[in-house]
Amino acid sequence: MQAERQQANLPLVRRLEAVSFRAWPAASVQYDGSWQVRLTGGHPSKRLNCVVALDPSDSRDIALRLERAARKFDAYGRPLVVRETPLTPKPLVEHLIAEGWTCFEEVVTQTVDLTALDIPDTLDHLPTQDVGRFVDASLALQGQDPALKPVLAEVINSIKPTVGMFLIEDPNAGPVASLLCVQDNDLAGILLFAVSDKHRRRGVGMEVLSSALRWARMRGARMAWLQVSTDNEAALSLYARLGFVEAYRYRYWSKDGSQ
Known part of the structure; x- marks a missing residue:
């Protein structure tokens, strides 16, 4: 993912991420800095229930912000899920790995x-x-x-x-x-x-x-x-x-x- 991050067309990634949010809107969207917390009660879609960071430079207070997000997910009866894109700060991914988090699915975005x-x-x-x-x-x-x-x-x-x-x-x-x-x-x-x-x-x-x-x-x-x-x-x-x-x-x- 890190190698792919270097090769990705970040302006295109930002545009497709924004349009995908509009195409598949979560019921609740909150922001913690540039981290988007997406939650939708009653629907299991991971895209509707995840934390996704939108600025590669926004990596302050990672543990604290994940803890805050986890409380929001707990209120919905859901496990905290983080969605890693080429816009995700590298220190956030390193933190997930160091804390023993598991990567359980990889998805490719394609265009024509x-x-x-x-x-x-x-x-x-x-x-x-x-x-x-x-x-x-x-x-x-x-x-x-x-x-x-x-x-x-x-x-x-x-x-x-x-x-x-x-x-x-x-x-x-x-x-x-x-x-x-x-x-x-x-x-x-x-x-x-x-x-x-x-x-x-x-x-x-x-x-x-x-x-x-x-x-x-x-x-x-x-x-x-x-x-x-x-x-x-x-x-x-x-x-x-x-x-x-x-x-x-x-x-x-x-x-x-x-x-």
């Missing part, structure tokens, strides 16, 4: 130039306006608890940029693929992308992703971004076929390896 993407400007699928229907499908495809529906709907409804909710459904089998596209001026974020196990490797993922990217491009987006776990080989292969390339990586840390 939509203006150069070779896809026709026709839409195979139009975004749905039915948040409840989309949320039901998304939770089912990701194998998540249906009880998360109210809080996930609340997260989606709180997104301020333009949202496109894409669904492919089968009359008999139910939801086949779902994807949330958030268009924020000239940037488009891909989130909640899921394909049913029975329909993978049949071109369905490419179909819904291409539709979302065309939709965003027709609305003025010039670059698309997404975040995917480095161990998700199927998704990485799909994105590579469309021309997505790595912008930077980030990692999650916790005291006891819990997520």
Whole structure:
């Protein structure tokens, strides 16, 4: 991560971090200096429940600030999670390592130039306006608890940029693929992308992703971004076929390896 930190385009990292916060807004956002404390009761997303530092030079009082953040997480019944990006101060990472924290997931942020993407400007699928229907499908495809529906709907409804909710459904089998596209001026974020196990490797993922990217491009987006776990080989292969390339990586840390 430290070598990647040196190579990362920090202005691009800052821009993509900011747009990702708008695309996936936490219910509670507090600042301790330049450290952002993100919490969302009732939803397990790590991006909605983490501490992320936004200035490489802001490394004062690390232990004290982590302790303050831990109290906030305790109030939500959650373990403290730190999200390390190329903007994270090096002394903070060194402190986590020295204190025995565990890095439990690495994620790559990728981008693609939509203006150069070779896809026709026709839409195979139009975004749905039915948040409840989309949320039901998304939770089912990701194998998540249906009880998360109210809080996930609340997260989606709180997104301020333009949202496109894409669904492919089968009359008999139910939801086949779902994807949330958030268009924020000239940037488009891909989130909640899921394909049913029975329909993978049949071109369905490419179909819904291409539709979302065309939709965003027709609305003025010039670059698309997404975040995917480095161990998700199927998704990485799909994105590579469309021309997505790595912008930077980030990692999650916790005291006891819990997520």
